[in-house]
Amino acid sequence: xxxxxxxxxxxxxxPMSVTALANGYSLADLRxxxxxxxxxxxxxxxxxxxxxxASGVGPxxxxxTAIVGGFLVSLMGGSRYxxxxxxxxxxxxVAGTVMQIGLEGLILATFLSGxxxxxxxxxxxxxxIKFIPFPVTVGFTxxxxxxxxxSQIADFFGLRLDQAAPPEFLHKLAVLWDAxxxxxxxxxxxxxxxxxxxxxxxxxxxxxxGMLIAIxxxxxxxxxxxxxxxxxxxxxxxxxxxxxxxxxxFALAAILEALPFAVAFTxxxxxESLLSAVVADGMSGQRHRSxxxxxxxxxxxxxxxxxxxxxxxxTIARTATNVRAGSRGPVSGMLHAVFVALVLLVAAPLAVHxxxxxxxxxxxxxxxxxxxxxxxxxxxxxxxxxxxVLLITFxxxxxxxxxxxxxxxTALGGAVxxxxxxxxxxxxxxxxxxxxxxxxxxxxxxxSLRGAYFFGAAATMGRVLDRISELPRMLILDLSRVxxxxxxxxxxxxxxARRLERQGGCLALVAATPEVxxxxxxxxxxxxxxxxxxxxxxxxxxxxxxxxx
Numbered sequence: 384x385x386x387x388x389x390x391x392x393x394x395x396x397x398p399m400s401v402t403a404l405a406n407g408y409s410l411a412d413l414r415x416x417x418x419x420x421x422x423x424x425x426x427x428x429x430x431x432x433x434x435x436x437a438s439g440v441g442p443x444x445x446x447x448t449a450i451v452g453g454f455l456v457s458l459m460g461g462s463r464y465x466x467x468x469x470x471x472x473x474x475x476x477v478a479g480t481v482m483q484i485g486l487e488g489l490i491l492a493t494f495l496s497g498x499x500x501x502x503x504x505x506x507x508x509x510x511x512i513k514f515i516p517f518p519v520t521v522g523f524t525x526x527x528x529x530x531x532x533x534s535q536i537a538d539f540f541g542l543r544l545d546q547a548a549p550p551e552f553l554h555k556l557a558v559l560w561d562a563x564x565x566x567x568x569x570x571x572x573x574x575x576x577x578x579x580x581x582x583x584x585x586x587x588x589x590x591x592x593g594m595l596i597a598i599x600x601x602x603x604x605x606x607x608x609x610x611x612x613x614x615x616x617x618x619x620x621x622x623x624x625x626x627x628x629x630x631x632x633f634a635l636a637a638i639l640e641a642l643p644f645a646v647a648f649t650x651x652x653x654x655e656s657l658l659s660a661v662v663a664d665g666m667s668g669q670r671h672r673s674x675x676x677x678x679x680x681x682x683x684x685x686x687x688x689x690x691x692x693x694x695x696x697x698t699i700a701r702t703a704t705n706v707r708a709g710s711r712g713p714v715s716g717m718l719h720a721v722f723v724a725l726v727l728l729v730a731a732p733l734a735v736h737x738x739x740x741x742x743x744x745x746x747x748x749x750x751x752x753x754x755x756x757x758x759x760x761x762x763x764x765x766x767x768x769x770x771x772v773l774l775i776t777f778x779x780x781x782x783x784x785x786x787x788x789x790x791x792x793t794a795l796g797g798a799v800x801x802x803x804x805x806x807x808x809x810x811x812x813x814x815x816x817x818x819x820x821x822x823x824x825x826x827x828x829x830x831s832l833r834g835a836y837f838f839g840a841a842a843t844m845g846r847v848l849d850r851i852s853e854l855p856r857m858l859i860l861d862l863s864r865v866x867x868x869x870x871x872x873x874x875x876x877x878x879x880a881r882r883l884e885r886q887g888g889c890l891a892l893v894a895a896t897p898e899v900x901x902x903x904x905x906x907x908x909x910x911x912x913x914x915x916x917x918x919x920x921x922x923x924x925x926x927x928x929x930x931x932x
Contacts, residue, residue, distance in 0.1 A: 420718030452695030457716025461675025501681030509673030516796030522776025541567025577744025601741030615735030659697035838871035
């Protein structure tokens, strides 16, 4: 048994790259993966720099994250097609981290998050993270989209701010509004043109790399002398290679300061990665390994931090691009990282001419795509409870904090689930069999309990059962349609049995599954002995015997 458990654990944590290569890998597979990897790299290059800049760090940090983190996600992860790198969902968290504890604190938080993700994978908790309610995922994704779009307003319109825009949403809007008179028409035209070109190419030439083309054209305009603020103006020249790896500062004070941010990175990274892996499964027909994916994400975050990058996660847009481009497996993801590294090595001097307005246009498109418009409106219409979960999550993410939004939304979603499950539990009277003699059914009440009998249902159903138990000498409960009983439900049932015994009656439980019966027996105190029967007829025979005695 122990060896079987060990084998299952190894299979659950085995990287998908090992499985894919073990199944055979041909030259044709390599060609297909090279094409897919190049396609993804073309998408990842502008996004990585744009996300890094929006996150408050230099564009080179985004490239380091895409190269090191992206390679390790594909090498060590549990999804066949997952592409890792910097993600738009992290912009808010990363920017807040840099603002509060600086760049070194961000790198330390990324490293700690990697350790946490590895532990979650090793403890095989990946399956539980997927139990985030759908309204919560729509709410926080849409909230992040609003914040990303807001963060790009200054660069999109070329505003000259008297002070740095504060992180608080309403205060940021006030500062931007005060600077409305400084709009630069050239910057606005380039940014709006970037958005329009990307959208037009996506519609009429979906196979073309719209983001890269739009940014390249913006760079040509800046190089030709059009007055636009560029990457070089704000950040200087980009390095042409990866930095040497180095460990972050592990002083206790620094760890305690970075820990809350690391927890937030871990929570969001796990959700985002597994959501992306599920999307890839739906597109490809494959199945990912949740725990191996989280283990790989942990390794990738540690690797990214060692090379000066920041948090890595699976990215839905790039992963979907990888699948559509004909990827055969994880090699395409590793090659995408190699291609981005080659661009850093060869084309870094050209990147300094990219206008910030063009990158702002790219991120506005990203934010528009992130906002799940159809799902948002559907949830508002379908259910008041789901709408409440959605809006609480969305509003807290926008106006308060991403972590607060996820925690509050998940808690409220859990409460909604408990309420729905408790309402699903039903108690229905059963008519005794026609063939049963009257002496068997006299002073006997028979009910069928349907649904999970847990603490939520026990609070409601227990009161009904108490009223029923006031009358009969014997109460028979058919439990054949009860799939689950928790200790609260079992305690409620034990109290019912004791009440009937004090009245000279008896509780008979019919057709309980072995699992349900085990939990019920575990909560029955000394002297409390409800009868367990396989069939209703046997319980009725017992009632007759009790009557005769």
